[in-house]
Amino acid sequence: MIDVELGALLADAGQAAAYFIDVRDRAAVVEAANALGYHVAEANLENADDKAALLDELxxxxxxxxTFGANWDALADSLGDLSWRPAPGYVLLLDHCADLREAAPADFATLLEILDEAARAHAGQGVPFWAVLPLASADA
Known part of the structure; x- marks a missing residue:
């Protein structure tokens, strides 16, 4: 996200997906998303060390x-249809995700697949959906 103006990048639904970023860039992403009128959601995964805790936090x-069913299919359905949260775009910040990535790598991989699937579904409607995973350089 360095070579391109951040607002223009976030506005491009075709580029939206799940991305790891340096934690030092987090504030800039939030600022750019807010300037675009996007809905910004912040999930603190510090204590989410398993699937159930992850789904609860999300x-x-x-x-x-x-009616959220608290399983992978329900997460995919809910992320793919954010009609209760209308916005021109979405940014989901997944703070403190490194511990989950280490503790439950299979669940973490499934989460990334679902986030990318949601981004593709929204892109098909011209709506950016970004999942942003800020990491400290030691966690990258």
């Missing part, structure tokens, strides 16, 4: 409807 951060 449901809370994105204010999923009470």
């Amino acid at each position: 449901a809370a951060a994105l204010e999923f409807p009470a």
